[in-house]
Amino acid sequence: MISFNIILFDGFETLDVFGTAEVIGNLPSLYELGYYSLNGGIAESSQKAKVHAMPFSDIDASGVLLIPGGMGARSLVNDENFIEQLKILSEKASYVLTVCTGSVLVAKTGLLNGLKATTYKMGFEWASSNGPQVNWIKKARWVKDGKYYTSSGVSAGIDMSLGFVGDLHGIETVQTITKDIEYVWNPNPENDPFAVE
Secondary structure, eight states: OEEEEEEOOTTOOHHHHHHHHHHHTTOTTTEEEEEEESSOEEEEOTTOOEEEEEEGGGOOTTSEEEEOOSTHHHHHTTOHHHHHHHHHHHHHOSEEEEOTTHHHHHHHHTTTTTSEEOOOGGGHHHHHHHOTTSEEOSSOSEEEETTEEEESSTTHHHHHHHHHHHHHHOHHHHHHHHHHHTOOOOOOTTOOTTOOO
16 A cells, blocks of 8 residues: 655645545555645645644655645745755655645755756746746646656646556556546646646
């Protein structure tokens, strides 16, 4: 069983978390979902969804890590303790997935320096300023570089998560999930209808 560790913080974007959780939660024999925040306790999304999170110290660090975005990420980029703890977790994780501005939080750790990544289109300039050594790809639904998967805004996280599942477990598994959740998957990471040239 692989631990799928979802990072939470106040002001996280609800669908960033639960879109991916819906996809991965369809593979209960492979993954165990867990929700974590720096110190544990209740984390409240921008849409006022409240989730009880365990502290970072309880994470099985060898598992997969998911970092969402949201308005809360704007202040966390300047939280040195959070960024340092995120760096430690990201280094140990088998894979790191980010949705929306979650990629900016990982960029602040320095671990994306020299790698390709993407983020929320309307936050692209902010992302670039917080990760100047990252090779930011503007026209991308999601980007994979090594063990890092980064996606564009909100719903793009679902497409990325399905891409991750396809890479690791095959397209038939993806097809089973998309049928179950009645979702029309965009399987091409370069097909980004929201990118402005």
